[in-house]
Each structure stands twice: as C-alpha cells, then as structure tokens.
Amino acid sequence: MSARAVRRTRRIQAFRSSAGLFVRNRMGITGLAILIVFVLMALFADVLAPEARLSVTNAPGAPLQPPSARFWLGTDELGRSVLDLVIQGSQISLLVGFLATAISMLIGALVGIVAGYFGGWVDVILMRFTDWFLVIPFLPLAIVLAAILGRSLFVIALVIGVTTWPGTARVVRAQVLTLKERPYVERARALGAGDRQIIGRHILPNVFPLIFANTILVVAVAILTEATLSFLGLGDPFSVSWGSILESAFAEGAISLGAWWYLVPPGLCIVLVVLGFTMCGYAFDEILDPRLRKR
Amino acid sequence: MNGTLLEIKNLRVFYEVRGVKAPAVDGVDLLLRTGDALGLAGESGCGKSTLALACLGLLPRNATVEGSVRFKDMEVVSAKPGRLRALRWAGISMVFQGAMSAFNPVKRVGDQVVEAILLHEDVSRSEARSRMRELFERVGIAPRRAGDYPHEFSGGMRQRVMIAMALACNPPLVIADEPTTALDVMIQAQILNLLAELREERNIALLVITHDLSVLAQVADQVAIMYAGRIVEEGSASEILTTPRHPYSRSLVGAFPVVGDPASRGVPTGLPGDPPDPAARPPGCAFHPRCPNAFEPCDRIDPALERHGSHLAACHLVAREAES
Amino acid sequence: MLVLNFFLFRILPGDPERTLTRLQRVSPSTIDEVKKELGLDRPLPIQFFDYLGDTARGELGVSYVFSRPVSEVIADALWPTIMLVGVATVGATVIGTLIGIWGAWRRGSAIDTASLGFGLVTYAMPEFWLGMLLILGFAVALDWFPTSFMSTPGLTDATAGVHLVDTLEHLFLPALTLVLALLGEYALIMRSSVIEAMNEDYVTTARAKGMREALVLRRHVVPNALLPVVTLAALNLGFIVSGEITVETVFSWPGLGQLTFRAINGGPDYPLLQGLFLLFSVAVIFANLVADLLLGLLDPRIGRV
Secondary structure, three states: OOHHHHHHHHHHHHHHHHHHHHHHOOHHHHHHHHHHHHHHHHHHHHHOHHHHHHOOOOOOOOOOOOOOOOOOEEEEOOOOEEEHHHHHHHHHHHHHHHHHHHHHHHHHHHHHHHHHHHHHHHHHHHHHHHHHHHOOOHHHHHHHHHHHHOOHHHHHHHHHHHHHHHHHHHHHHHHHHHHOHHHHHHHHOOOOHHHHHHHHHHHHHHHHHHHHHHHHHHHHHHHHHHHHHHHOOOOOOOOOOHHHHHHHHHHHOOOOOOHHHHHHHHHHHHHHHHHHHHHHHHHHHHHHOOOHHOO | OOOOEEEEEEEEEEEEEEOOOEEEEEEEEEEEOOOEEEEEOOOOOOOOOHHHHHOOOOOOOOOEEEEEEOOOOOOOOOOOOHHHHHHHHOEEEEEEEOHHHOOOOOOOHHHHHHHHHHHHHOOHHHHHHHHHHHHHHHHHHHHHHHOHHHHOOOOHHHHHHHHHHHHHHHOOOEEEEOOOOOOOHHHHHHHHHHHHHHHHHHHEEEEEEEHHHHEEEEOOOEEEEEOOOOEEEEEEHHHHHHHHOOOHHHHHHHHHOOOOHHHHHHOHHHHOOOOOOOOOOOEEEEEEEOOOOOOOOOHOOOOEEEOOOEEEEHHHHHHHHOOO | HHHHHHHHHHHHHHHHHHHHHHOOOOHHHHHHHHHHHOOEEEEEEEHHHHHHHHOOOOOEOOOOOOOOHHHHHHHHHHHHHHHHHHHHHHHHHHHHHHHHHHHHHHOOHHHHHHHHHHHHHHHHHOOHHHHHHHEEEEEHOOOOOOOOOOOHHHHHHHOHHHHHHHHHHHHHHHHHHHHHHHHHHHHHHHHHHHHHHHOOOOHHHHHHHHOOOHHHHHHHHHHHHHHHHHHHHOOHHHHHHHHHHHHHHHHOOOOHHHHHHHHHHHOOOOHHHHHHHHHHHHEEEHHHHHHHHHHHHHHHOOHHH
C-alpha cells in the first residue's frame, strides 16, 4: 500500500477506536445526547417556534402569565411564549458560541503552533503577548471593546474569541514543543522537508486531537460568556438569545414579581448545554490521555 | 546476641492490575538475626522493593499478601494498624532510594528527622532536636544544615541525611533500598562505609537491597539473589561474589565492575532478554529462556531452593553438579 | 509585569479617539468644542502623556451618567465591592479547598462523586442566573433575606450594631452566589492536586515513619498540594472579576460591578468605563503579583526575590 493509504487506514482505525471508547464512556455519551437535543432545537427553531409568534407588537398571550396548558412555560412581559423564546434563543446562543470558538481556536492554534515550532524570539514575543492577554480580566476588556465596537452578534463573537484564545495558544504551544523533538520530525528535516511540510504533515495531525478537545471546552466557555455579555446589555438588541431573555426578565423585575417561569428555563438551557460540552470535553480528555482513564 | 529479628516465610505478594493478579514476590523465605547484614540482589522488577515494603506493611491498596513476615514476635502481615505504626521506624526503618523524592520538599530536613523521633518517643522537642544534631554529626553532616531544605543538598549528602533519619529511633533493623543508586562511585563508597561502620557500632541488622552487586561486597555478610519474585541463590557474600553457581548469579556478578575502581567501569556483559512479566511466568524454571546453560528439565520442572553444602540454590544445573 | 502595565495604558487613549468619532454623528460644532476641551486636537503622543499625567494625579475624567468626576464615583463604590469580593473569595477558597481535600481523601466515595458533580454543575451555571434563582427562592418566596441593595432604606439613624446586622443580611445572598460560583473550580483543582501529592514518595516515607493517615495528610500532603492551587487561583482572577460584576448587577449591590452595568447601559459612559477598566486591570495585575509572592513564600524551592 502506498504511504498515504497506510496513513489513512491508520487514521481511520485510530478514529474508530477512539469513537468506541467514547461510546463506552458514560459521561461522553450523556454529554453528546444533551448536545444533540439542543442542536436539533436550534436547527429546527424556526419550525418549532415560528418568528411570527415572537412579534413584539402582536403577541399571542397576556403578559407575564405563569405556565398553563396553552403556554407551557408561561409568557414574558409582552405576552410572548417563553417556550418559543427559549427555542429561538438556542439559535443565537449556539451560533455565537460556535463562531466565537472558531475565532478563538484559529488565533490560538496559529499562535501556539508558530510560537512552539519556530521558537526563539518569535516564541518569546508571542508568549509575552499571550501572557498580557491572559492577565487582563476578560469581562472588563470585553465590555470596553463591545461598548466601542457597537452592539452586534459578530462583535460579541469577536470579543469572546479575542479574550479566550490565550488559553488554547498555551496548550497548543506546549504540545508542539514536545512534538518538535520527536524523531520523525528530525528525520523529515534531515530529508530536506520544508517548514510548511513538516507542520502540515507531521505536527498538525498530531496537534489536532488536542485542539479538538480544547475546542469543546472553549465552546462551553463561549456560550457562558455570551450569556453574560447579553445579560449585561452588550448584545444585539434585536436578536433573542438565552442571555438576552434573562436580561429582559431582569429588567422587567421578574424576580420581584416571582415570575420564575421567565427566569428558570433560559438559565437551565445554558447550564445543560455547557454541561453537555464539558462532559464531552472531559470524555475526550480521558481518551486522549490514557492516564486519566479509570482502571 | 543472636536473637531472630526478621523471619519471612513463604511470602507472596500479588498486585492486581486491570483484573489480573500477578505475583511480584512468589514464595520467599528469609531469616535475619541481630547484627546480620544480608544483601538482596536482582534486576529491577524482581520484587525486591516489594519485599522491603511488605516488611513494613507499606504495600499499596491493590496488593494482596500471603505468607508470614515476623518481626521478633509480631506478625506484620496481619498486624493491626496501631501496632504496625509502632513497629515502623522504631522496629524497622528504611533508607529509601532517590532521597530527593523521599523527602518532603517543603519541609526542612531537620524537622523531618525530628518528626520521626517524636512519633515514637516521649521526649521534648528540644531533646529530639539535640539527638537529631548528634545523628547529623555522626553521619558527617554539619548540624547547622538541619535548617536547610532537601533540594539544597547534593545527592550524597541527602543520602546521609536519609541514613541519619533511619537511625533516629535506634531501630534494630534497617532496610536500605538501593542506597547508592544514582550516586557517583566515590560517594557510593563513602555511603557504604558509613553503613558498615554504623552497623558495627550499633549492632544493627542490615538488609541491603540493590541491583548492583559490587555494593554488597562492602556491606553484606550474606547475599541472596532474587529473580522473578523468588530467591534463586543464597550464601555467604564471599562465596556468592567470587564463586557464584546459579547461571543468573554468574551473569550478575560478571556484569558489575568493582566499586572504587573507575577503570573497570566498562560495558558490562549483560544478559539477553528481559525479566519475565509477573503475570506471564515461563513454565519450569523462570530463568530458562535467558539461561545459557538450560538443559532438559529446565523448561518443565521448576527447581526448588535446595541446600548444596554451604549455600542454597534453585537450579537444576547446580543440583546436577552437586551430585557428581 | 510593569511592561504589561505600560502596554495597558497605551490602549486606553485609543478609546476616546474612537468614541469621539462616533459622537461625530451628534453635531459638528459641539464636537470641535468638546475636542478642544478634552485636548484631543493635540497630537497623539502628547495626548498619551497627558493621560498618564492625569491618571497619576487621579483625574480620570468626568462621568457622563453621574456628572461627577470619575474618581469620586469609583471611590464611593470601592468599599462595597471589596467587602463582597473579599468575603466571597475567602469563603470559596476555604470551603473549596476543604471539599477538595475531603474528596481526594475519600476518593471514589459517594461524597466525592457528589461534590464533583456539584462542582461541575455550578461551573456550568451563569452566576447571575444562580443569583436570580437564589433571590427568587430565599428572598421572594421565603422572605428570609432582602432582595437587593446593601442596606434597607430609612435606617440611617440606627446604631452601628443594627447597621452591621442589616449589612450582613444584605450581604448574605450575593456572597453566597459568588461563593457557589467560584467554589467548584477550587474544589476540583485541590482534589487533583491532593491526589497527585498522595502518590509522591515522601508520603510513603511519612507512612514508613509510622504516621497516621490523617496526620500524613495534614502535614505532608496538603502543604504540597496547596502550591499548584495558588498558581491556578491567580489565573482565575479574571473570572472572579466577571462574576462579581454580574452578581452585583443582579443584587443591585452598590459596588464597582453595579457601576459597570450602569456605565454600559446609561450611555455608554466612556470615561467611567475607562476608569473602571483601568482599575480592574490594575487590581488583577496586583493580585497576580501577590499570588507570585505567596508562592515564593510557601515553596522553598523557588528562589526568594
């Protein structure tokens, strides 16, 4: 078989065995199940909770009603079904979470690989830069950036991405440093392979599982951060996300009115989704690092 | 003054890993009397450290112990925790290998020694401290260094502190597990000298465990060679080290140059292969796959440890030679 | 560290520049006036030095929302925040550490699994949501605690003792929220640190000396296990800040977090935000320094400065 074919079969085998381990891991499967539910919810949001029902001016129900047969989760201050709001909210919350994570991972992985691989002063400068970002408390930074750049979903995603990439960069760099010393890299270099080739063929594929596991955990953080930013009023005022639902609830005094149906569901969704990602992330950690596996 | 201190009978220690029970120690008998110096030698993984830990009841939770380890009149294997704790250090103490990790890095060495004393004896702290300083002096460490931390010592000095700590409660038996590994040759000689002196002075029984036979030449009267969890040869130190009979002992002796003679530190004549996996012991004699002298019964019948004149050996070859 | 601080300042003057270009949609003539007043028509490096000078003198500009000097506004809100954060951090650290130790000691037991699960869930919760739930539960439904603010209006003439009790009553729920939010991570880190420490050789030595397990734990394991926790806790400071901002908002606790919230929504109030950002960053940097020093003290292997 050609070298490439051998590599591919090996990768498929590795993937299959990891997948097998994952399935047997209770935490991972539970996490995955939760996530599937929510992703489906987000994908079919427009069907399950049509936009029309969420119209601000033409709300279907009376304001702030507790759950009833017609409105399973009650209504908000405008008379809209909270259930509908929550379902719709999943779209934005998840979307922003993924987008932010993509940004974060891209920057983080890039910085990590470049710093780790090239070393020297490139490494020092990049790491100083990373450390600086790590030290700055992210929320104030996020607030200032969002306040300046305006209130839109993209800005939020950008802000989250910009404040979370250092963690990934560090982890990736550490991995690249160990990989760099491996014999096959030396061999490749002795054979005259260029930097790009080495990175592409040898380093990237081995760093990838780590990046993947990290990504999962970053998504969880991103979703939490989005909720926080929306709650504080930095989100897009025209879109519905779980954080913004909580913002409205808070602003309308849902607490003092005892309108628990308005407050509990969005938060609960956040908790479940974050838990889902975290559990999957831990499951992956266990697969990647056999030391963590239970005997 | 020849009371029996330590009597090990048919000791077996199993480790359970992933559902499989593998014997690290597979039927060992040993006897130590007051003032004896027994050396236990073998490659890594032959079970000697496990044996040492078993004497103090320090085995991890996944270990099962069968057989008997008697210290004076106390059975260690089934001892109650209270009595076991009383035994530790005051009855039997240990000099661990790798003194760097054996010491707590965030505590001063003096305190760690004093701690040992205070655990077993009802003395004031100041008295314990002065005893500690005496011990330090005896092993060749300036008493003012008691306030230093482990990482501030060189390897040899740390080992000396380790020895001082082992003597803190005046135990009649000290087990030294690889006391000179990772030390350079000159320091090794010093440490071994120290051990020999201390043994004379205080009439302490020593059990020295090592994979380096040259170490035993300086310290031990009796030597036992261990392989795959069992003793395969045992006799006086001079006999074993000059005329070993068991093929394994022979290659061990041949593999180690003399301490104090840097010139003889060349490439040792090693043995092909590795020691067997405890979970997968070869049939017959455990050593036969690597033995240059293996012949017919070796792969079928497991040789028992038998007395041949002044020493013991578990080998068909030795038995055959003894007959003739 | 000082280098980082310096870079920090560099970014801030960039803000007024940009914010004012947005204000340009207001009206051109006012812009010129404002510009001159704020000294923004002077070249950038001079602006920067002005800013440094002003900041050093404590002049942080005037808040839009409050129409008072920023430094005053911040100073007023400082104490409540310190109180809340102080209590919560101490609480979370102590309780979290204890839970972590216990969980590691009784590893695999029901309590261990329960505390792990608990930590996982609290980590997943947005702390402001938790706060709101707690208010709903304890303050609204059960009426055990007041729902917000730091003191009950109308108590200004009461004695110091009554004040204290009143403040504590108000402090309880927000502090509880923060503690619960921070707790999980401390417990988790401490737990794995203890487990790792228990596998070290010096623990075997301690046991060989005849020490009881509990004593081994206390004297040898915990001091060593605490070291990585301090480092990690320092890295978490950003999280504490964010948690604190949202919790103050939910509870209308009159501290810096609440201030931040109002600065965002009432404007946005750029001078105030800048000032707050500065303060937060300085605080975190300072806290990091403290953590480094603490580690140097605790671990003799690290060279003393």
